[in-house]
Amino acid sequence: MNMTRRDMIKLSAAAFAAGALNIPFSGRADAAGGDAVEVDRWIKGACRFCGTGCGVYVGVRDGKIAGIRGNPEALTNFGFLCVKGFKGYTSMYHPDRLKYPMIRDEKGAFKRVDWNGALDAVAAKFKELQQKHGKDAVAYYGSGQCMTEESYTFNKLWKGGFRSNMVEGNPRLCMASAVGGYVTTFGTDEPAGSYADIEKARTFFLCGSNMSECHPIIFRRIARQKLKEPDRINVIVCEPRMTSTARIADVWLPADPGTDLAVFHCMAREIIKNNWIDNYYIRNLCRFTTGKQVVDFNAYVEFLEQFTPESVEKITRCPAANIKEAARLFGSQGPTMSLWTMGLNQRTRGVWANNLVHNLHLITGNICKDGADSFSLTGQPNACGGVRETGTLCHLLPGTRPVADPKVRAQVEEAWNLAEGTIDPNPGFHTMKMFESLGGENDASKAIKGMLITTTNPAQSLPNTHKYIKGMKDAFLVVLDIFPTRTTQLADVILPAAFIYEKGGVYGCSERRSQLTGKCVEPPGEARPDLWIGARIAKRMGLEKLIPWNGDDAPKNYKMAWDDYRNCVKMTEHTLYGMTYERLGKLEAGLQWPCPDEKSPGTAQRYVRGKDPLMDMPEIVKVPPTAMIYFYADKQHEGKANVFLRPYVGAEEPPDKDYPFFLTTGRVIEQWHTGTMTMRVPEIARAQPNAYLEINPEDAEAYGIRNGDLVKLVSRRGFNVLPARVVKNSLPGILFVPWFDQNWARMINRVTIDAVDDGSKQPEFKICAARIERVGDPKDVADMTVISNVDAPFPQKIS
Amino acid sequence: MVITGSAVLVDRGSAEDVIERLKQYPQVTYHVASDAGTELVVNLEADDFEDLERLCSRLKDEVCEIVDIAHIYVNFEDEIHKIRSGRVDKTRLKKPKFFDER
Structure with missing residues (x-):
């Protein structure tokens, strides 16, 4: 049979797709052989966008990226990619890329300078501000899109080098409530289970997440399960909008924004009334608490009495019958897996909303079992790995451990070869307070005078944005990015950064999985990796010994930083000591922590003996030898998780007659x-x-x-x-x-x-x-606005 | 020209009907279905990525048993050369129509 090149491409593409779907494909595909896309090499990596952590292969030809494909061996996406995954990387070749360092001159225009000039100016100004106004006068604001090695480095530079905890990042805007939920309920951050539970679950509870648009690959995994067995698999969607996610739902819980606390309590009430509870979990693994006082199960039952389906319908507009049915599916048709994201987190009661979903899992025994988990999806590709796990927030140290804990500080000081007492015990300012405190040198009311911002755009992404614009404008603002943004419009110095595929490094996704991306191509112009920029600033500020990875070989620098980090968290619950660059480079799917040594296959399910290596590592956590399931991060050392009796509280600003x-x-x-x-x-x-x-x-x-x-x-x-x-x-x-x-x-x-x-x-x-x-009337507003000119003035008058 | 290897997710029991209906679309080549009959492996061919998105929307609108279309492999062909040469075609940034005209 004569086969044209087009036929070969089609067969090759179909064979690849069938392989990813585990569908046997005819031998004709073999005739197509190899890759249809002509590249010099494919380099393994992770997708740049949401927190799913899709595995990709990046095709390089003649030093340029020529294609991207899903990695069918990746346990996150099995080869699937969404439109952003397939096309997003092409932005790296856009003519608007920032290619040269720039400093704003006296007239307010940006002027190109060389790297020495830019870094000298930044280091000198930071030193001056710290000397004049104290060590906390210069803040770091990072991102869940930085590589892990980068976040770790900036965190180490600030907390270990400058002795300042003025370190924050945009995960404060997206994941902080999930962290708070896990820590208050289980004593430690991040989920017990994995994406692999999706294929083992029978009921899905999707709340506060339009997963089909925000995490389309995860949604696809759930949709495949539902379509395979529509009568056995149940999907509940709790969401005020009838989103495309709700298309596969059996039950929709349309609660008004901010009212779902009542829905969750009502579901718990129904579950208990119908005896869909797990008595073993309630007796042995649950501690009932108001947050201030430990109570018994009966007190919890009594507390829930106020949340009858009918009364909750009045508060939430969610039909009582839907809540009852959702409770039945959740409690009696397990294993049940909940997944959520910003709908629960971006709230003034975000931690409580997270707690109440965990409650449902704990009282029904739907956790620490195959297919049963209470799982927060991350919004950014490295919010978990890069910021939460490295502790790059004002109150944390590496291993998601509190800076206020003297034992933790001592351990980190030892790992970083710092004198005892170097790290400040007081947390810095959280994101909103940090930006509220940012301002000019002459403004005595503002404690923070300078800031280094990397890979994020707070001038657009902060809520009530314009309140914070003046502070950013008046302060000494250094911005690392790949494009001009609303934030670079307010900057004093712009440092051109490299895109993920121009530097490589590790991303850690929602399921505690770290994946290494190889460097694929060189950055354009004089753009440099963030790690190099941070290390060169450190060198100029006399901290080369603390941050020694400042050479010109990007992969070598990233490996050095990663090894430093691995060592720092080696003896913690979040240990990833066994994840060497060599292993991450070879393994198609990366590894999940805890991963305490180089023989460890990683951990898909925490807190379960036989599955979680920490259950038998008394040098890290203490677990009784007979315990099969044990929440070892419990602060009371009883191996229990907290079931909270949180009161119902609605949104901060509900509608009223003026704003209905x-x-x-x-x-x-x-x-x-x-x-x-x-x-x-x-x-x-x-x-x-x-x-x-x-x-x-x-x-x-x-x-x-x-x-x-x-x-x-x-x-x-x-x-x-x-x-x-x-x-x-x-x-x-x-x-x-x-x-x-x-x-x-x-x-x-x-x-x-x-x-x-x-x-x-x-x-x-x-x-x-x-x-x-x-x-x-209708007007053409499809202007696809981007900030292309670094000198374009900020649109708001800044007084 | 863009050529994909894609999964068409369909309602259970509808595979045969969907495969038959896909024959009406010259840009779609059907290859094989999963045992459960809920996933069909197809090639989609389009002028460019935008055309591909239009085709997918059309398929989902016109064949109601299609729940989703997921691309697993995309061959960009001509687009590769454009990227390799460092050109991004700004002239292609034409404006779309209003929502109510779609």
């Missing part, structure tokens, strides 16, 4: 965060060229709004003007706006609220009160 709508915000499948990368991919930009206001038809009719009409959306903090999208997705009274748009008129964080959770300090992006008015 709930406003909620989120992502769309095509765009990523503030759109700085994805908006530079033409196909993606065209697919979602601008933000919009999603509104229910009933509300639209009441306000005389038709599809495409321009609507002014106003909160107590600011306003946007957006085109209307009239759809039935949202309940009446609920508005939705995606947050990727850089256009000033449609930057939704000018409208959102900056109230934070008491425990996690995470802001309530998901809920505020708003009002609307129709302001015009």
